Amino acid sequence: MRKIMVLNAKGGAGKSTVATNLAAYYASQGKKVAIADFDPQESSLEWVLERNKNEELQPIHGVASHDQTFRVPRSTEYLIVDVPAAMHGDDLKKLVKRAETIIVPVMPSPIDIRACKHFIEELRSTPTITGKKAKIGVVANRCNGNSNIFLELDEYLEKIKGTKYVTALRDSNNYIRAVAQGMGVHELPGTSNRIDIAEWEPLIEWLDSKRSTP
Ligand SMILES: Nc1ncnc2c1ncn2[C@@H]1O[C@H](COP(=O)(O)OP(=O)(O)OP(=O)(O)O)[C@@H](O)[C@H]1O
Ligand SMILES: [Mg+2]
Numbered sequence: 227m228r229k230i231m232v233l234n235a236k237g238g239a240g241k242s243t244v245a246t247n248l249a250a251y252y253a254s255q256g257k258k259v260a261i262a263d264f265d266p267q268e269s270s271l272e273w274v275l276e277r278n279k280n281e282e283l284q285p286i287h288g289v290a291s292h293d294q295t296f297r298v299p300r301s302t303e304y305l306i307v308d309v310p311a312a313m314h315g316d317d318l319k320k321l322v323k324r325a326e327t328i329i330v331p332v333m334p335s336p337i338d339i340r341a342c343k344h345f346i347e348e349l350r351s352t353p354t355i356t357g358k359k360a361k362i363g364v365v366a367n368r369c370n371g372n373s374n375i376f377l378e379l380d381e382y383l384e385k386i387k388g389t390k391y392v393t394a395l396r397d398s399n400n401y402i403r404a405v406a407q408g409m410g411v412h413e414l415p416g417t418s419n420r421i422d423i424a425e426w427e428p429l430i431e432w433l434d435s436k437r438s439t440p
Pocket of ligand 2: 243269
């Protein structure tokens, strides 16, 4: 089972958006997917409940934050974990023990980018990550043309082994439309999602390659 964790210490960076869209993408490809929502807000869990009402969509198994046993069906091929913001220290260490791939979404503001660097430093100093060499992929979120602002972050990440700036996602109403229906942007009907799908490609390619696993 492939375990992919989505986290960032900053709230509202797009963790649940990336987690749900990734889960929907793999499910739409016929994979058996589970999403574990460790955020008491349970946005991803609500999304999955909405999704599973629609028989035309491939179902996804949802695990609630309060479910300490954290069991997923044996047949699960992809487990996506949505981690709440502001998780640090021992709690963070305990959680990332399970991760082999970590996706960090970050928004295009100098403050968020600086906070993201600090967070990645904290992640890299976590013994379970250093030891197992879990890979970290940064996803710029809600970019709208100002992805240049990430050049500096990219240069910084290039120096840290096992860490990569993977893709930039635009600010798009398609994410709002999709989440309301328990879908991911890949599953929206019509062609308005063409650009979004193209922006997801580098992330999926990275996740499907050996570069994103220990
Ligand atoms: N690329 C995008 N385009 C448009 N809207 C977006 C995009 N990414 C996220 N959003 C919206 O921004 C809001 C915050 O995103 P999201 O809930 O994914 O962040 P989060 O990191 O999970 O937040 P929290 O820390 O509260 O859990 C949501 O309403 C979401 O629909
Ligand atoms: Mg969230």
